[in-house]
Amino acid sequence: MKIYSRILRYVVSYKKYLLVSILLSIVFSVLSGISIYLTIPLLKTLFLNNGSGSVPVTDENFIRHSMQYFETFIFSGGKGKALMIICVLIIVAYMLKNITGFYQALFMQKVEKGVVRDVRLAMYEKVNMLSLRYFTSERSGNLISRMTNDVNAIQAGISATFLNLLREPLLIMIYLVLAISLSWKMTLIALIVFPFTVLVIVKIGSSLRRRSMKMQIKTGDIISIITESIYGAKVIRAFNAQKFLHKLFRKESDELYFLTLQNVKASELAQPITEFLTIVAGVMIIWFGGREILISNTMQPEEFLGFLFIIFQLVVPIKNLGSVNNRIQEASASAERLFDVLDHPIEIRDPETGINLNSFNESIEIENVNFEYEKNKPVLVNLNLTIKKSELIALVGPSGSGKSTFADLIARFYDVTSGQIKIDGNNIRSIKLDSIRKLIGIVQQETILFNDTIRNNIIFGLEDVTEERLHEVCKSANAYDFIMETANKFDTIIGERGLKLSGGQRQRISIARTLLRNPQILILDEATSSLDNESEKIVQDALNKLMQNRTSIVIAHRLSTIKDADKIIVLDNGKIEISGTHDQLMNSGDNIYRKLYNMQFK
Ligand SMILES: Nc1ncnc2c1ncn2[C@@H]1O[C@H](COP(=O)(O)OP(=O)(O)O)[C@@H](O)[C@H]1O
Ligand SMILES: [Mg+2]
Structure with a gap:
């Protein structure tokens, strides 16, 4: 975590962009909530068979309270007009949501790419100060891989922290509040099942860190062979060493292949498992809610459907939140290798109050x-x-x-x-x-x-x-x-x-x-x-x-x-x-x- 917070220090110089992006992501979350909630009056207009769907405002719940006022307003002009208003509102809400989403992503990219540039610059300047001893003891490919792969890998961690870690819980909260306003009983079921899902995802992710570390090192070895083959093109031909090098390269490539596959397995597993668990949760809710409607008649059908929409919308932020851990883990693994270079002691120190010798006399x-x-x-x-x-x-x-x-x-x-x-x-x-x-x-x-x-x-x-x-x-x-x-x-x-x-x-x-x-x-x-x-x-x-x-x-x-x-x-x-x-x-x-x-x- 210490390593990770060090990477975040590079973000400070982009705090303006970051702030805009964070604000936009809040607006985005609210708009997402509104967009999805609008489906309930839509369904209502479709289900209604009498002319006016206005309901007496009786509920004590704030959200339902305002919703009922809203419904009274749209249904005041009859069913046909209500449908038109709802359709226009849905279009506007989704349009605003997506425009906000676009600008939010754009500003986040400015932060990420800026940090990548700054870290790479710091790395390059460090490389030019390292003692010559470093270059004889480390493989060049290792350094190249750090300056390319690892520098790029840290950006995923930045958006994970400042976007997903903020937006997803906010979205989850908004959806949950909407869900609770419709049925706290069914929301409770969702709350029991979903944290379990997230836990499974986090478990899968924790093994990713070690694997990605190994993968980067292997990639470095491969780059080393490639650079040496370029520099040694003549020697390789002169000594007929192609076969030997092909064998070596194939061995390293195979190892990388298997490491990557293992890594992919872990990260690809996360997605289907999340989805499956969410669906299981959803079905449990449908079963429970269905009985609620059929038997005890405590919920309107359009509310029940709206509730389901909201609950299934929850899948997306929960999934993203599930991968946040992986991404932060991978980013920290890369950051560790970067700081390993950045912290490498400078052997030949320039004396701070050194003598400026302008000529040689004796x-x-x-x-x-x-x-x-x-x-x-x-x-x-x-x-x-x-x-x-x-x-x-x-x-x-x-x-x-x-x-x-x-x-x-x-x-x-x-x-x-x-x-x-x-x-x-x-x-x-x-x-x-x-x-x-x-x-x-x-x-x-x-x-x-x-x-x-x-x-x-x-x-x-x-x-x-x-x-x-x-x-x-x-x-x-x-x-x-x-x-x-x-x-x-x-x-x-x-x-x-x-x-x-x-x-x-x-x-x-x-x-x-x-x-x-x-x-x-x-x-x-x-x-x-x-x-x-x-x-x-x-x-x-x-x-x-x-x-x-x-x-x-x-x-x-x-x-x-x-x-x-x-x-x-x-x-x-x-x-x-x-x-x-x-x-x-x-x-x-x-x-x-x-x-x-x-x-x-x-
Ligand atoms: N970067 C290095 N790391 C470890 N040993 C080295 C390094 N450079 C040279 N040596 C060793 O130091 C000794 C002296 O090398 P060098 O000064 O290059 O000799 P010369 O220039 O007289 O041929 C040799 O034994 C060589 O193997
Ligand atoms: Mg010599």
């Missing part, structure tokens, strides 16, 4: 840094290193030795497990995140581009970028010529993840993007490793221009590119194995760097 210090992704699995062990301004530092070592992790720590994608990293003497945890990210530029092995124009991929959110500046950085990044050769130049859309470009072209776009930001510290993480010789030369040339007048940390696969580094750090198993300049390392006996170097050049 050094980056890495002091006794240890890091682990998972508890007790150290990835980096007791690192100590000082990187001075304008230096070129190279990180080498076997794959899996922790080079990328080290770079991620400097950009504060992760926080160190122990020790500290300082920029110009400030612990990076006390520096504003966006000022760290502004200082540091990163070019990775795999460039992620978005399905947008070349221009937007390079500018990527920067403001006030002049066309000259854009062309200038593209020229430095050796990207200008190929961009000009594309169909729409800077406005060419590059396809999802930039797949319409070659690896080298993507890399040069990425370099242009970094150049445009003019970061003082540069991290190149195997930026040329996935390229062929030809494009590697062009990209390396662009990188060299990028590195000019900057402090650079270069992770390189090919040792020839880092021979001139001020310091080469050799990482192995998360530890600094040895460090020094190329010459120092080559001349200090048998070491891992010399081995790696000789392997590449002999």
